[in-house]
Amino acid sequence: xxxxxxGATIGGREIPPSPxxxxxxxxxxxxLQEELxxxxxDGLVLLSSSAVAYAAGLSMPGEDSGRSGIFRPxxxxxxxxxxxxxxxxxxxxxxxxxxxxxxxxxxxPDLDDGVDxxxxxxxxxxxxxxxxxxxxxxxxxxxALGMYDWCDGRAALAPAKLRKTPDELACIRTAxxxxxxxxxxxxxxxxxxxxxxxxxxxxxxxxxxxxxxxGCIDPIWQVMPAWREQGPWTSHGDLAYPTATTDxxxxxxxxxWVDAGILWEGYxxxxxxxxxxxxxxxxxxxxxxxFRRWRHVVDAALRVLRPGVSAAALGRAATEANDGVRPxxxxxxxxHGVGTDSxxxxxxxxxxxxxxxxxxxxxxxxxxxxxxxxxxxxxGGYRAEDIVAVTDTGWEPLSGSTYDPFGLEP
Amino acid sequence: MTPALxxxxxxxxxxxxxxxRADFERLRRQRRHRLLEAMAVERLDxxxxxxxxxxxxxxxxxxxxxxxSAPFGPAAVVVLETRRVHLLSVxxxxxxxxxxxxxxxxxxxxxxxxxxxxxAIPGLGRARRVGTDGLTPMFAQHLHEIAPSxxxxxxKPAFWGARRTKTVDELACLQTAAxxxxxxxxxxxxxVEPGVSERELLAAYYExxxxxxxxxxxxxxxxxxTPAHGAVDFCLxxxxxxxxxxxxxxxxxxxxxxxxxxxxxxTVLAGATPPRGAGRLAERCRRGLDALLDAxxxxxxxxxxxxxxxxxGEPPPPVVLAHGLGLGVEPPVIGLGRxxxxxxxxxxxxxxxxxxxxxxxxxxxxxATVLVAADGAQLLTRRAPFGFSG
Numbered sequence: 001x002x003x004x005x006x007g008a009t010i011g012g013r014e015i016p017p018s019p020x021x022x023x024x025x026x027x028x029x030x031x032l033q034e035e036l037x038x039x040x041x042d043g044l045v046l047l048s049s050s051a052v053a054y055a056a057g058l059s060m061p062g063e064d065s066g067r068s069g070i071f072r073p074x075x076x077x078x079x080x081x082x083x084x085x086x087x088x089x090x091x092x093x094x095x096x097x098x099x100x101x102x103x104x105x106x107x108x109p110d111l112d113d114g115v116d117x118x119x120x121x122x123x124x125x126x127x128x129x130x131x132x133x134x135x136x137x138x139x140x141x142x143x144a145l146g147m148y149d150w151c152d153g154r155a156a157l158a159p160a161k162l163r164k165t166p167d168e169l170a171c172i173r174t175a176x177x178x179x180x181x182x183x184x185x186x187x188x189x190x191x192x193x194x195x196x197x198x199x200x201x202x203x204x205x206x207x208x209x210x211x212x213x214x215g216c217i218d219p220i221w222q223v224m225p226a227w228r229e230q231g232p233w234t235s236h237g238d239l240a241y242p243t244a245t246t247d248x249x250x251x252x253x254x255x256x257w258v259d260a261g262i263l264w265e266g267y268x269x270x271x272x273x274x275x276x277x278x279x280x281x282x283x284x285x286x287x288x289x290x291f292r293r294w295r296h297v298v299d300a301a302l303r304v305l306r307p308g309v310s311a312a313a314l315g316r317a318a319t320e321a322n323d324g325v326r327p328x329x330x331x332x333x334x335x336h337g338v339g340t341d342s343x344x345x346x347x348x349x350x351x352x353x354x355x356x357x358x359x360x361x362x363x364x365x366x367x368x369x370x371x372x373x374x375x376x377x378x379x380g381g382y383r384a385e386d387i388v389a390v391t392d393t394g395w396e397p398l399s400g401s402t403y404d405p406f407g408l409e410p
Numbered sequence: 411m412t413p414a415l416x417x418x419x420x421x422x423x424x425x426x427x428x429x430x431r432a433d434f435e436r437l438r439r440q441r442r443h444r445l446l447e448a449m450a451v452e453r454l455d456x457x458x459x460x461x462x463x464x465x466x467x468x469x470x471x472x473x474x475x476x477x478x479s480a481p482f483g484p485a486a487v488v489v490l491e492t493r494r495v496h497l498l499s500v501x502x503x504x505x506x507x508x509x510x511x512x513x514x515x516x517x518x519x520x521x522x523x524x525x526x527x528x529x530a531i532p533g534l535g536r537a538r539r540v541g542t543d544g545l546t547p548m549f550a551q552h553l554h555e556i557a558p559s560x561x562x563x564x565x566k567p568a569f570w571g572a573r574r575t576k577t578v579d580e581l582a583c584l585q586t587a588a589x590x591x592x593x594x595x596x597x598x599x600x601x602v603e604p605g606v607s608e609r610e611l612l613a614a615y616y617e618x619x620x621x622x623x624x625x626x627x628x629x630x631x632x633x634x635x636t637p638a639h640g641a642v643d644f645c646l647x648x649x650x651x652x653x654x655x656x657x658x659x660x661x662x663x664x665x666x667x668x669x670x671x672x673x674x675x676x677t678v679l680a681g682a683t684p685p686r687g688a689g690r691l692a693e694r695c696r697r698g699l700d701a702l703l704d705a706x707x708x709x710x711x712x713x714x715x716x717x718x719x720x721x722x723g724e725p726p727p728p729v730v731l732a733h734g735l736g737l738g739v740e741p742p743v744i745g746l747g748r749x750x751x752x753x754x755x756x757x758x759x760x761x762x763x764x765x766x767x768x769x770x771x772x773x774x775x776x777x778a779t780v781l782v783a784a785d786g787a788q789l790l791t792r793r794a795p796f797g798f799s800g
Contacts, residue, residue: 049478061630061646062477064671065462066738069479089728089746090646106746113748136481137545139564152548153481201620208613208648215616218475218626232503235516240501244474247423247623331500331517350519 008396010364015166015396021265022097024167025057029084031160036079042130044077044156047109050340051135051157053266056084059093062215074107078125087121115140162345163365168267169389172338172367173398175264176387179271180400182206187404190277195247196221203260212262216342218245219260226380238330250277255380261342268342270369272385276405283405290374290382291406297321297372298386301334305395307364311348312357318372327372335368338387366390415781415788419582421589423623423667432668437579438470438506448571449490455537457488457565460544463737464569466669469497472504475626482544489533496531528556541565573736575757580670580736581781584759587672588779588791590665594618595674595794598633598663604655604681608633608648615663628664628671628738635659636772638685644728644765655681658688658772669737673761674791675777687771695774697722698764702731706780706787708756712742712749727765735759735779758782759790
């Protein structure tokens with residue numbers, strides 16, 4: 001799974017061919033401590049899967065949200081300490097470097113008879129009236145933990161997560177490489193009569209054989225109509241995407257927008273491509289033209305991408321390259337970040353608005369998943385995703401460069 | 411009122427023209443009715459829901475499956491006065507017909523837009539008591555703006571009033587999920603041999619449930635080999651290493667159908683020669699599950715399950731003895747020191763699990779999904795015979 005180092009640097013450091021996981025966890029923890037100090041917080045209490053993964057580097061199996069909402073690990077970060085406290089019944093996903101006295105038995109913040117233990121656990125770290133950031137509160141917590149001054153956890157986590165360390169980028173690149181390799185077999189299975197769920201079966205099996213740490217989302221194989229109005233009704237009149245996978249059978253000529261990801265060492269991949277279901281397996285010249293336009297839009301954004309450029313400038317470059325038509329879906333974006341969440345900051349082109357985009361300035365270590373959509377009403381459209389990291393001098397690809405069955409030469 | 415399991419269910423994932431399997435229209439109508447009744451009992455004027463299972467229960471919407479737990483965010487709203495369910499969705503694909511287009515509010519990245527959409531929901535602003543299934547400090551402020559005179563309440567009593575016992579269509583879904591889980595278990599059993607890795611078994615499990623049409627797993631903890639030497643820990647994560655000859659391998663796949671989860675589990679031997687004491691360990695494990703099955707009667711409490719387990723002479727296991735099942739894992743949770751006062755209700759569905767271990771032999775798990783019927787536990791999953799003796 002190793003990639004070659006390419007010499008691109010983040011803060012003067014190269015993106016390593018494979019990550020040093022202990023160093024990565026240590027640097028993330030140091031960033032959280034910086035945020036605690038900067039925001040005058042006494043600590044962090046984390047319950048959601050991606051936040052727990054970020055703060056403590058805990059490996060967890062992929063689980064249905066019902067299960068992970070009851071048997072959840074809880075992570076406590078106390079200001080000034082050198083390691084997080086992890087509360088979990090499962091010891092096999094713990095990083096080896098956390099001291100034994102930072103590893104505790106499980107807490108059940110979702111259960112009424114579990115909150116007394118939570119109360120005692122937090123009392124070990126924080127005196128009454130401590131100012132604590134939390135990402136999710138359960139009602140037992142709201143009832144029992146009123147002695148603390150709670151504030152929103154996102155404000156503490158988001159700045160730490162925004163710029164990735166070189167090791168984090170190596171994780172994303174590995175996750176992406178696994179997804180791309182696992183997609184080869186799924187694409188080979190694409191033919192009239194195959195079901196969406198059959199493609200998931202192919203992709204997921206191969207992804208886990210190749211080393212995926214966990215699944216995070218049901219892979220999407222959405223059949224796109226030729227005309228916008230042939231798709232599902234939407235509140236904005238634009239395209240519906242992404243809709244959930246079923247055992248829908250694919251038919252000759254179906255254009256499939258693929259969107260899938262897995263986790264590797266806590267980091268999400270994001271594979272997006274357009275496939276055509278066909279016994280002949282050759283996209284039409286009009287479909288090739290859509291792909292070329294997509295490539296043109298991505299290239300236009302990449303031409304301006306470097307540290308110091310605003311998200312708004314990226315959006316403008318992409319829109320200009322698409323002849324003034326916004327090349328993304330109304331409810332989405334030109335680009336989003338990826339990390340321990342499959343969509344996180346920075347966001348480019350959302351309904352947060354132009355002022356927000358002007359204020360978002362690209363910095364080394366940021367990751368962009370560029371996912372413009374080219375729509376050609378009456379002839380469907382093309383969508384794919386390119387992942388890049390902003391480096392000290394420009395950008396570096398984290399995703400592969402094949403778009404089968406599309407290529408620059410039809 | 412307990413729906414009897416009655417005649418053998420016709421399990422399968424395909425729709426039948428005579429609606430012989432789950433009647434999803436009736437399933438949604440009954441769920442919504444139960445929830446609105448429970449809201450009235452709990453004096454909740456509105457619910458604001460973030461947990462995927464609660465959103466699914468209330469709305470019946472078929473939405474994208476994501477693993478893990480996310481911070482609270484308002485994904486659905488139920489208003490008692492209007493009896494309407496409002497759903498966060500840009501489109502109507504996967505949204506049942508009883509939810510009108512005007513009841514959908516769109517995905518947004520902008521908290522101000524979300525706030526405006528929620529404020530526009532008829533009846534929500536007038537609510538005096540609003541139940542949620544979680545909160546964030548930011549949403550607590552938003553809620554104050556959306557429903558200025560509302561008291562914040564816990565939605566859990568209303569949901570567990572509704573979700574605890576299962577309707578006949580929910581049971582039909584659970585039986586199909588049980589058949590899928592058994593199929594995955596059989597597939598895994600056939601793949602266990604010395605040299606195969608837990609990771610390869612997990613990969614095969616994904617392929618198996620995908621080929622059955624439902625690729626989302628209740629849990630990726632489906633296979634782990636227990637050591638024949640030294641301490642035996644319960645493991646959740648699949649490892650790369652090759653499973654050794656003579657190791658006992660715990661297989662615990664589950665499956666989801668229309669969101670409903672069934673879990674099953676057994677333990678098999680890799681190779682031909684069981685470790686010393688394997689037969690006795692299997693017998694202990696079986697006795698443990700029998701004890702839990704015996705204790706699982708309407709009117710029993712978690713304490714009865716604990717007592718029944720203790721009477722087998724086994725130490726408290728590092729996994730829970732029982733948890734509820736329905737739209738994924740549900741209360742009650744009995745085990746790890748929790749749930750002594752939890753009630754075992756007629757019509758509830760539980761996962762029961764017996765885990766025993768012995769240094770020098772390994773570990774052994776047996777797990778089953780049961781319906782709590784009037785006369786005791788009825789198995790929804792079928793008990794697989796152990797793959798070893800000795």
